[in-house]
Amino acid sequence: MRKLATILMIIPFLLFCAPKVGAVEKEERTWQDESIYHIMVDRFMNGSNSNDHNVDPEDPIAYHGGDLQGIIEQLDYIKKMGFTTISLSPIMANSEEGYHGKWVEDFTAVEEHFGTLADAKRLVEEAHKRDMKVIFEFVVNHTSKDHPWLDEEGKENWFHEQQSTRGQSEDGWKSGLPDLNTENPEVRQYLFDAAEFWIEETDIDGYRLDSVSYVPKEFWGDFSQHVKTVKEDFLLLGEVKNSNVETIADYQSTGIDSFVNYPFYQIASETFKEPGHSLDDLYKVWEQSEQNYDSPLLLGNFLDYEDSARFTRLAVKAGQNPITRWKLGLTYLFTTPGIPMVYYGTEIPLDGGEPPANRKMMDFKAQNEELNQRIEKLNSIRDEFPALTRGNFQELHNQDGLAVFKRTYNDESMIIAINNGTETQTVELTELPDDSQMRGLLQDGLVRQSDDGMYKLGMERETADVFVIEPDQGYNWSFIAFVVGVMLLFVGSVIAISIRSRRSEQ
Structure with a gap:
């Protein structure tokens, strides 16, 4: 039972920490x-x-x-x-x-x-x-x-x-x-x-x-x-x-x-x-x-x-x-x-x-x-x-020190946002595909499309981030349900071990 409990504790950690896989297959390095x-x-x-x-x-x-x-x-x-x-x-x-x-x-x-x-x-x-x-x-x-x-x-x-x-x-x-x-x-x-x-x-x-x-x-x-x-x-x-x-x-x-x-x-x-x-x-x-x-x-x-x-x-x-x-x-x-x-x-x-x-x-x-x-x-x-090494380079926004660029290669698109200004700034991006999300790779932020079709990006002063554009995943309910199930099974296992231990002592 103790081995089972240990395994159940490790599973959620592995699932949350598993590395994300790149969408585009690597080409020969030049x-x-x-x-x-x-x-x-x-x-x-x-x-x-x-x-x-x-x-x-x-x-x-x-x-x-x-x-x-x-x-x-x-x-x-x-x-x-x-x-x-x-x-x-x-x-x-x-x-x-x-x-x-x-x-x-x-x-x-x-x-x-x-x-x-x-x-x-x-x-x-x-x-x-x-x-x-x-x-x-x-x-x-x-x-x-x-x-x-x-x-x-x-x-x-x-x-x-x-x-x-x-x-x-x-x-x-x-x-x-x-x-x-x-x-x-x-x-x-x-x-x-x-x-x-x-x-x-x-x-x-x-x-x-x-x-x-x-x-x-x-x-x-x-x-x-x-x-x-x-x-x-x-x-x-x-x-x-x-x-x-x-x-x-x-x-x-x-x-x-x-x-x-x-x-x-x-x-x-x-x-x-x-x-x-x-x-x-x-x-x-x-x-x-x-x-x-x-x-x-x-x-x-x-x-x-x-x-x-x-x-x-x-x-x-x-x-x-x-x-x-x-x-x-x-x-x-x-x-x-x-x-x-x-x-x-x-x-x-x-x-x-x-x-x-x-x-x-x-x-x-x-x-x-x-x-x-x-x-x-x-x-x-x-x-x-x-x-970032082979894609084109398109300016989406460049005002008051806040610049946003887009790089695209084949089906892969990246957004680079740099706020070189002296205060927090916000920009609404429209030249992005519908039903997508911008996942930040430096600050782990997530920008989703709003109801009006805009992607509202806020950047604090003197900060930068690199975003990958990917399909909007929404909330992964199946994954959440799985994790909750694993945690409940873990709690049940701990209770069972505790009861068994008390009976042994008696």
Whole structure:
């Protein structure tokens, strides 16, 4: 009887806690389904003390000790948050104080502070075991000021002549760094071979291409063609720092698959740093992207990156709670069309002003449960519902900081509601199917159609939710009757056991 009673107690719990099954069968995973966690290698995790020579954590422009072994040790941590891809700052051998990886001295060697080629191979292998992809950042525009080629006989034409330029120039010395002459056939071939080297040696899945607009398009066209012959479905993610969508989209002709979405970043970081901002300009960025890009769903969207003050800093300077602001910004980031890219430390959230203050060492002890849960949940929702990775993007309402969007893919529809306003707001939605309900996935709310055919959605200030549209279930009377029956049977069993126990004592 006692075993029966235990079983009866467990049954209701299992029924209430059983996971809901997604309505749409999963398709084969492609790049638009990924979510990226971007890491500055030197500032993430020190996994091996053997390479800590000349390390000074107190000096913001010195090496701090982060390495490839440290990333390997934290792969499960990254995967637990739900990320499917890691993107690394350049790991190639750099000059002194080149902790960021941009001052390359050897294009086919691993920076000794980061580890060895064997470590790089093992990192990719361990990531692939966890069904995660790996992207390396690849620099082709320039070298370090101390590169041996500068004094090597026969390589006089490997660099453009030093000149002072303004803006983005294809033959100017960016930040005073020696500018590679990519029109030179020998330079081109060397860079092609270097790109092929890392793919063949480590089996990486993509390159993030630094300073695309500083290099002639003809080079990128040949580079893209060469790389694509080395590994199928290899991603080329270009970095064109420009606020104009059309200017960035013009580089599609080079064969680069996708681009880091700077126009998104510039608007989104300002929109979400404090309440009261409309989301109208963000939707305009999407409309421009949809018109100009062949594959707008592949754009890399972000709120934080290594060359600007942290989003946390923007919120703090605006006198806001960064946790609240991050939760709204992340919800939009993960539900808008494109690939979400999250800078390491967002989950803490790491603070910092302009570089190098925004490149602090990751502190794994300073976790923030709210942000961790929000990131995990958003990644989970995005993975479960293809409408968020493949669907269209329709604005239903956008006024006074309250924005409501709809994403549809095949027979699946999702509603994203974000109240970036300073007070509670309500909106009546009409462009939804009859006899349906909106089930909230972040706040567990439920919105049903009213008698007048409207779906009345109320959102408190500075909150966001993601809803799945499904048939109105109403009250599940059969389930309720079953649970009540089980509970009555349980009570009866307890009474029977009690009576039997008393008789035994007598």
